Amino acid sequence: MKYITLIEQMTLEEKASLMSGKDFWTTQSIERLGIRSLYLADGPHGIRRQAAAADHLGLNASIQATCYPTAATVANSWNVELGERIGEYLGAEAASQQVNVLLGPGINMKRNPLCGRNFEYFSEDPYLAGKMAAAYIRGIQSHGISACVKHFAVNNQEERRMSIDTIVDERALREIYLTAFEIAVQEGEPKTLMSSYNLLNGSYTNENIHIMKDILRDEWGYKGVLVTDWGGSNDRLAGLLAGNELEMPTTAGETNAEIIRAIQSGEIVEEGLDECVDRMLELIFTTEITAGSPREFAVEKHHKVAQWAAEESVVLLKNEGNILPLRKGVKLAVIGDFAKNPRYQGAGSSIVNPTIINNILDYLDQSDLTSIGYEPGFERQGKNNKKKLNRACALAQKADVVLLYMGLDEAYETEGLDRRSIEIPGNQINLLHALYKVNSNIVAVLACGSVVEIPWIHKIKGLIHGYLPGQAGAGAIGRILTGEVNPSGKLAETYPLCYEDTPSYHHFPGKEVSVEYRESIYMGYRYYDTAIKNVLFPFGYGLSYTQYEYSNLEVSSKGVTFELTNTGDIPGMEIVQLYVGCKSQEIFRAVKELKGFAKVRLAAGETRKVTLPFDDKTFRYFNVKTNKWEIEAADYEISIGASSADIRLADTLFVEGTGAPPPYDKDMLPAYYSGKANNVSSTEFEYLLGYKIPVSKWDRSQPLGYNDTIAQCQYAKGRSARFVYHLIAFVHWFLIKTGKRSTANLIMMSIYHMPFRGVARMTGGIVNMPMLDGILMMVNGHFFRGLSHVLKEKSRMVSIAQKNHIDRKIP
Ligand code: BGC
Numbered sequence: 001m002k003y004i005t006l007i008e009q010m011t012l013e014e015k016a017s018l019m020s021g022k023d024f025w026t027t028q029s030i031e032r033l034g035i036r037s038l039y040l041a042d043g044p045h046g047i048r049r050q051a052a053a054a055d056h057l058g059l060n061a062s063i064q065a066t067c068y069p070t071a072a073t074v075a076n077s078w079n080v081e082l083g084e085r086i087g088e089y090l091g092a093e094a095a096s097q098q099v100n101v102l103l104g105p106g107i108n109m110k111r112n113p114l115c116g117r118n119f120e121y122f123s124e125d126p127y128l129a130g131k132m133a134a135a136y137i138r139g140i141q142s143h144g145i146s147a148c149v150k151h152f153a154v155n156n157q158e159e160r161r162m163s164i165d166t167i168v169d170e171r172a173l174r175e176i177y178l179t180a181f182e183i184a185v186q187e188g189e190p191k192t193l194m195s196s197y198n199l200l201n202g203s204y205t206n207e208n209i210h211i212m213k214d215i216l217r218d219e220w221g222y223k224g225v226l227v228t229d230w231g232g233s234n235d236r237l238a239g240l241l242a243g244n245e246l247e248m249p250t251t252a253g254e255t256n257a258e259i260i261r262a263i264q265s266g267e268i269v270e271e272g273l274d275e276c277v278d279r280m281l282e283l284i285f286t287t288e289i290t291a292g293s294p295r296e297f298a299v300e301k302h303h304k305v306a307q308w309a310a311e312e313s314v315v316l317l318k319n320e321g322n323i324l325p326l327r328k329g330v331k332l333a334v335i336g337d338f339a340k341n342p343r344y345q346g347a348g349s350s351i352v353n354p355t356i357i358n359n360i361l362d363y364l365d366q367s368d369l370t371s372i373g374y375e376p377g378f379e380r381q382g383k384n385n386k387k388k389l390n391r392a393c394a395l396a397q398k399a400d401v402v403l404l405y406m407g408l409d410e411a412y413e414t415e416g417l418d419r420r421s422i423e424i425p426g427n428q429i430n431l432l433h434a435l436y437k438v439n440s441n442i443v444a445v446l447a448c449g450s451v452v453e454i455p456w457i458h459k460i461k462g463l464i465h466g467y468l469p470g471q472a473g474a475g476a477i478g479r480i481l482t483g484e485v486n487p488s489g490k491l492a493e494t495y496p497l498c499y500e501d502t503p504s505y506h507h508f509p510g511k512e513v514s515v516e517y518r519e520s521i522y523m524g525y526r527y528y529d530t531a532i533k534n535v536l537f538p539f540g541y542g543l544s545y546t547q548y549e550y551s552n553l554e555v556s557s558k559g560v561t562f563e564l565t566n567t568g569d570i571p572g573m574e575i576v577q578l579y580v581g582c583k584s585q586e587i588f589r590a591v592k593e594l595k596g597f598a599k600v601r602l603a604a605g606e607t608r609k610v611t612l613p614f615d616d617k618t619f620r621y622f623n624v625k626t627n628k629w630e631i632e633a634a635d636y637e638i639s640i641g642a643s644s645a646d647i648r649l650a651d652t653l654f655v656e657g658t659g660a661p662p663p664y665d666k667d668m669l670p671a672y673y674s675g676k677a678n679n680v681s682s683t684e685f686e687y688l689l690g691y692k693i694p695v696s697k698w699d700r701s702q703p704l705g706y707n708d709t710i711a712q713c714q715y716a717k718g719r720s721a722r723f724v725y726h727l728i729a730f731v732h733w734f735l736i737k738t739g740k741r742s743t744a745n746l747i748m749m750s751i752y753h754m755p756f757r758g759v760a761r762m763t764g765g766i767v768n769m770p771m772l773d774g775i776l777m778m779v780n781g782h783f784f785r786g787l788s789h790v791l792k793e794k795s796r797m798v799s800i801a802q803k804n805h806i807d808r809k810i811p
Helices: 004-008 012-017 071-077 080-096 126-141 170-188 209-219 236-241 254-264 270-286 299-313 360-366 386-397 426-438 473-482 525-530 670-674 682-689 710-715 719-737 741-752 756-761 769-779 783-809
Strands: 040-042 101-103 146-152 165-167 192-195 225-227 315-319 331-335 370-375 401-407 442-447 462-465 514-516 535-537 548-555 559-566 572-582 593-602 607-613 620-623 628-631 634-643 646-655
Touching: 004 270, 012 254, 012 270, 071 080, 071 126, 071 299, 080 101, 080 126, 080 299, 126 146, 126 170, 126 593, 146 170, 170 209, 170 620, 225 270, 236 254, 236 270, 254 270, 299 473, 331 360, 331 386, 360 370, 360 473, 370 386, 386 426, 401 426, 426 442, 462 473, 548 572, 548 634, 548 646, 559 572, 559 593, 559 634, 572 607, 593 607, 670 682, 710 719, 710 741, 719 741, 719 769, 756 769, 769 783
Parallel strands: 040 101, 101 146, 146 192, 165 514, 192 225, 331 370, 331 401, 401 442, 442 462
Antiparallel strands: 315 462, 548 559, 559 607, 572 593, 572 634, 620 628, 634 646
16 A cells, blocks of 8 residues: 555545545545645536535536536547547646546546537547547646546436336447446546445445446556545445445545444444545546645637537538538528527536627628528527518529528437437427428538437438537537538437437337346447347448548558548548457447548648558457456457448458357347347346346335435325325426426426435435434335434434534634
8 A cells, every 4th residue: 555654654544535535526535634625616628626516417607717618529520639639628627627637527428419418529430439438538637637537337328317227238348348348447547436326236336246347447557536426425325345445425424434434333334435546546646736826727729629520520410512611602591599599518517607609690791701691590499480580581582592500409408307208399390391391402500419200301401410519619510501610520329210210219218217227238320230120320430521441451460551532622530440340240230330440631632551460359259158358269340431321441361269168148139139239028138137137116015215216206105205296297397398307307307316325415414314213214104203203313413413513623
């Protein structure tokens, strides 16, 4: 242990005090030993340091900071260098705001397009997500502070995120859900990592020895600190034993006392705690913000970086008849509420209070383009408005080109909740149909952070997907519209034709208790390509104003080289993608997987030799029999693509294997071997899992406990609890009916789906566990007994607090 001398000077109470927060955002300090408090702040695409009231849902304002494009957006740049640069700027801003730990990047896989937090995550592909995340981490930590990779792991939905049990087979866990973390940990070396709220195959991730010890620490060699997600600690001792150093936010010492008691009674050994303290001290001493570090950052310069990030990340999806870039002198009608009030980030804990906000109208005023006017055209919150629609059509009639800003409003993509559909609100589609009748030269600009259905694609000539491009997004899109910037983004996720086509369609967001990942390794393009399913836009797809030619592929045991030529007459950047597929049928696999990529800048007419090396992940698969990564001796198809569906060069390479026995009995897994794994039977999934699928419905006969949710009050024994449930449901319904969707969302995420345990974990000591016991008695039908328990415990707490106050006053 590095800090053994210091640890020896600490009392047991002092050691335990470091194991949870001092308040909502800071850790405990021990002044007499020079141990300072750390400040943790969200993350991930800007700093959210709250100056006054604290919350983890993005409710109260924070100090101004640059709002960079969200991760879902930057992933489309496929530019690792850009990721590192954004990280550096984030790190500089964090240091200027005296933030020691920046709570990001978030790197969960996009299992399903409905996940409310997809905008905060990079990709459906673990390799791309891992590489981008590692770059962010390196950048952030270059300022001496800590990045905090989150949410470890398999937190792929927001619905019931604090109580859902994710049932996933070991191979999918390793190959799909953990690989991005593995790359981030090994190549980025983050100093902190946040556990997720959910359970994984029956145990809370924060207490899960398999992922926290066997994999994270022992296999990947992670040396940093583990932080719980806010209020995500279930059993403090189990968390500690799995290696969790820091429970956030504060529990006013309640769980520290649990640790002390467990050590005093011999239930856990003090050396275990010392190791956690050692890692905490390393974090504290290596993330000190030096007194002289600048308190200000260059707002304009950072804004420009945010614009650069957006310029590389915006994706051009359609360009019929080369309607784009817009020619000078073309008369433009700008339509759509999002043009004036841009949608540039998502909702929840990642919300940033931006330093500057650009919109396209201001940009057009200063550009060579001719705008003949602006009309909102629709109500942002989804209501039909005939007057607005008619005014927009009247304007469109006079224009050469209609620039239509469409998208999802702030209430759609949010932490704590999943979307209900992947459609764009109907009133916007109605507007599009109406506009099409008067002017068919429509260029749509989409603003949303995740996949949407686009069945209306034939009604538009141009489609620019800005995703959530951050505070400088409007300028970036403007420069792409004029052609000052040649678009170079490509999708980091697949756009299916319709939601029903997605591989997890039948198993998202799961039932009451659990969600079964029956599709196993077949996520995103891995499924669509293997099951041969048509999609609207494949993974890795994006257009440019120039064209590229691929030639002269050479494959060796070390990697590939080929030539790339820009055959057009303007400079551009092409994202080249290396896919590998195993030709043997011995082990079920996706036909191809991304194993390398690069973004190559080329002048008009220029040719470059591109090299993409193989690495330790190129040929491996996880063998559940040997419990190790193995390589199958086989021929492998090595392809170079402009997207996953547009393979330009290919060759075959034989690779020696590691000689492991095949892990499966093929006959037991017909759906997986066919790749058509979107609705696998229970028997087949159980065979893959290796254990019986757990019961997925709430047991309504049992009294409610710590880990049951407020929503379960609907069948509680206590009448008062059932009343509370109906009251919440009514308020939610009423808010939706009256158009207050964001407030309705808040009720869902912060009350409805909250487990009872959260009441104690998130109130900073106002409600402690004994009081919660009383509340549960009331919920379970013993109202007066419970009430008296709560009151007795409350008065006990008050008298302890008063006594402590008096003791502190006496010298
Ligand atoms: C989110 C985390 C966030 C934390 C602190 C939680 O609700 O899941 O991503 O870092 O709050 O705001």
